[in-house]
Amino acid sequence: MKLLLLCLGLTLVCAHHEDNHDVVTSNFDMSKISGEWYSILLNSNVKEIIEExxxxxxFVESVQALDNSSLSLKYHKKINGECAELTFICDETEEEGVYSVSYDGYNKIHIVEADYNDYVIFYFLNYQNGEITQGMDLYGRVFSC
Structure with missing residues (x-):
């Protein structure tokens, strides 16, 4: 339910612009998603995983499409009180816009929606110890609070 509310909220936030945006919900051009991004919102059905x-x-730094159709995701995370850089190579799955990566279990990452110049929404499923955790991330091209 919380994820549905987040989606509604994100849709309203993104729809408030008067300009015509080129929102893409399928057949993503990963070369246009490649580049620098900023984390705007993190959400999960298990809030402890996104808390301090x-x-x-x-927090995302960049997304890069690789020649082999994989994605390289670069993040920053506080580990033992220090900022650490984490890079993940996400493999393309048979589903369009869906990638997989091992991190704290097995993860499926779905690209939900993008306006290549403004934002991208990722939905993830984390499978670990027989449990499934859901989450959504909103990344923007420009950092804003």
Whole structure:
């Protein structure tokens, strides 16, 4: 339910612009998603994972499409009180816009929606010890509070 509310909120925030935006919800051009991003919102059905010291509390720096159709995601995360850089290579799955990566279990990352010049929304499923955790991240091209 919380994820649905987040989606509604994100849609309203993104729709408030008067300009015509080119929102893409399928057939993503990963070369246009590549580049520098900023974490705007993190959400999960298990809030502890995105709180201070949470395993999924990390902030994006960049997304890069690789020649082999994988994605390189670069993040920053506080580990033992120090800022650490984490880089993940996410493999393309058979589903369009869906990638997989091992981190604290097995993760499926879905690209939900993008306006290549403004924002991208990622939805993830984390599978660990028979449990599934859901989350959503909103990244923007420009940092704003």
């Amino acid at each position: 010291q949470g395993i999924m509390r990390m």
